[in-house]
Each structure stands twice: as C-alpha cells, then as structure tokens.
Amino acid sequence: MSILALDIGWGTTLAVKTLVVMLLIPLGALIFGYVFLFKMMAHMQSRLGPMESGGFHGWFQLVGDGIKFVQKEDIFPEKADRHVMALAPFIVMLSTFLVFLVVPAGPRIVVAPLDVGVFYALAVSSLSVIGVVMAGWASANKYALISALRATGQLIAYEVPLVLAVVGVVIQSGTMSLQGIVLAQRDGAIFGWDGIGHPFVLTQIVGFTLFIVAAQAELTQPPFDMPVAESEIVGGYMVEYSGFRFLLFFLAEFGTAFAFAALAATLFLGGWALPGVHGGAADAFGPVVVLVKVMFVAFLMFWARFTYPRMREDQLQALAWKWLIPIALVNILVTGALKVVF
C-alpha cells in the first residue's frame, strides 16, 4: 500500500492513516465551528461573533473553548450507568470517524478504497444513533431519555430518504465505490458535452436536495433539532455530560457535519475532480478541491440551519415519511427509466 507513491510498511501506513483520520474530525469541527457557527451565524444575525481572542477576528475562540472543556470535571450522576455513559460519546465519535475512511481526496489519496463505499459510509454514519441511545439511557435523566427516543425516531426516519437519495447517483454511475463515482463524474458527459465532466448535482438535483435535507436531520441541526430542543428538554441526551465528554459530543456534531458535507461533495459535486486537472496534479490539488466543495455544501446546510425555526415532532416525521421518501422513490424510478432509455 502506498500513499503518494511512497512505499512504506503497512504498520507505518496504518499509523499515518489513523492519525490523518483522527486529525480530520477536530480539524473539520474547528473549521466548521469557527467559520459557520461563530462567524456566518453571527453575520446572518447582524452580529460580529467573537472578535477578541487570538487577535484576528477571534479565531482562537473555539480552541479556547476546547481548553475550557478539557479543564472541567467529568461528572456522572449518582444513578447513572457509569460505564455506558462514559462510552457513549466515543461511539458517537466513532461513527464519524469511520465515514472518513472511504471519502477520497485524490486519485490515490483515500484511506480505504472500498468497492461498496457508499453502502459502508451510510451504514457507519447511522451507528451514531446507538451512542445517542446509550447516552440518553445511561444518564438516568428523563430529559435525556426523551431526547434519545426522539433522536432514534428521527435518525431512523431520515436514514431512509438519505439512502434513497444516493441510489439515484449509484444508478447513474453504475458503481458503489466512492472513487468510482468521482471518476464517473470526471469522465462523464452531459448529453454528449464533456466540458466539465458530469457532476451529478446537475442531473440529480432532486437527489442532492433530498440528501442535504436528510443529512441536516441526521445531524439533528435546526430546523430538525427536536432531540436537542433546549427550550423544552434542556439540551437532550447531552444534558448530564460535562468536560471532555461533552466536548466529544460537540466535536462529533461538527465532525459529522463535515463528513456528510464531504459525502455530498463526493457524490454530487465530483469530489476531488476538477475539469482539466489530471494525474499527479489531481493528487496535489485534490484535498483543496474537496475542501472547497465541502465548504460550499456546508454553507448550504448551515444557511438553512441559521434561517429556519425548529419543526414540531409530528411535522418532522411527516416531512420524512410523507414527502421526502415518496419524492426519493419517484426520483429513483425516473433515474432508472432514463438510464435504460439513454
């Protein structure tokens, strides 16, 4: 196995890959937290956000918050199931962690080029619900439990349109490998014109929209933040957590946002592919191109997050089952029919 044509032993490769993936979550969470949560949200509300810490536009604020969390005491309620409660944030984190394994950042920059990458990514991303249920149950707090049950209902409901939205892309590209999907978009053509390849967002705009909406719900972000509705269940399954474990939940939230944005960028926007860039240059520019596309997708997601108020529980379920899933099914049907025709 080689990264960037360097031939190194599998042990070193494993260590490097693990390190890279482990760095991606806090890094992605920091970038997203600062750029979107602190700055974009502030400006959308006609505020400035943090301006002092670190000197330049408060760039150090989030790191400072992280340091604060690490200093805090790790508190467990008396009646809590200590071991399960201690483990829960790591499970949530792990699900994010595993998604990054299959997302390619260049022709050769991918941790694990699985043939069933799409299947794998969607499977591991739904693992987080187990961590959420563990956290909610083990906290021995009724708000946490209500929140965990809401989160379960929501994540299961929105897992379906998320998967169905991706099926259209899989039909069009004819592969489930994320690398294969990127290549299909790079080398594809829209009705014979191959000037910019064939980013699936152009032909799968319905699928893209469904994916973004469902991903938003998977992240339990507003307007789908019923499970963490602070005004009624005080913060949901995280209510009894403090210190480092709370930080893990926070990192996982934004790390998962990064992962879903990366998936959407790969599936619909052509991943690392840039028209006219081939070979070694694609490896060099790949990560930057992916990052730019990720930021664009994340902008759309956070834009909706900062605009819409929270949906009621029944509205939330109705949107998934009565609207998104039927639309996704019709989308699959039409995509399949057109695939056969052309």
Added chain:
Amino acid sequence: MVMREVKGMLSGLGVTLRTMFEPAVTVQYPHESEDPPIRARGVIALKEESCTVCMLCCRSCPDWCIYIEGHKEKRPPRREGGRERTAGILDRFDIDYALCMYCGICVEVCPFDALFWSPEFEYCATDIRSLLHDKNKLGDWMTKVPEPGPLESGAQVKGKK
C-alpha cells in the same frame, strides 16, 4: 399551497443571506466610540444656580442615593423698600452612583429644572467611593448635556435648560 410555502422558505433564506452581506449593527465599543442617543440615561448633571434646596429629588429618590445639605441666606430686596428675600444655598449635593438605579425620578420631580440627563456613560471607577459625585463633579457634567432635540409638531413648549 405548497408553492406558497416553498416561496416563503426561499424568501427566508434571502433575508439571512442579505443580512450576512450587510454590515453588522455591533459597535466594537472599546475600539470604537459608542454614540448613544441624546436622551440616553448616562449620568445626571446638576445646574447649581437653579437649585433651591427644596429636597424634592432627595425625598423622591427610591434608593436614597442623593445627599443634600444647604442653608438659607438673606438676599437684598428686589425693589427699594421691599422686604428681604431668602434664598436656599447648596452646601452639599452628592449622588452616589453606586446606589443610583437610573430611574430618573429626581430629574422628573425637580420643579426648577436643576437636574438633567446626559448620555455620558464613561465614568466607571476602580474604587466604589469614587462613584459618589459631589456637586462640582455633577456641575461639570452639565457640559455633557446635549441640546434637546426638536419638539414634535403641536407639542407644548414648557421649561428650559
């Protein structure tokens, strides 16, 4: 029906996007100077020559943060052969801003227009005793009292600075 809702949601996105590109309303206070409106309640200024030591402000103050001492003096009569008049002279007029809750009742109640609001707000102190402003300091605040804005049309002109 659905289209109307979609249109509403899109215009919502438009509002947040437009706000994002407009300059924020935040004033970076220690770095930039704040510009409070002229009727902002910053500090109370005292026009000593208007004060007659009637003690109305002192008595109406809800947290008793105004301390007044004064005495009477005889003044010569206005006309030849008239009687001498008495005038109240201030010896002490202190407002303890550590107690003041900026209700403005003293300013409202003053029958002789001796107390004024000023929007000046930068008089914090490191020592709580420095928040007791004496009559000289309160008199100095008069320079910070802005000219009142134009009256609404039809308003009755009453009182003067």
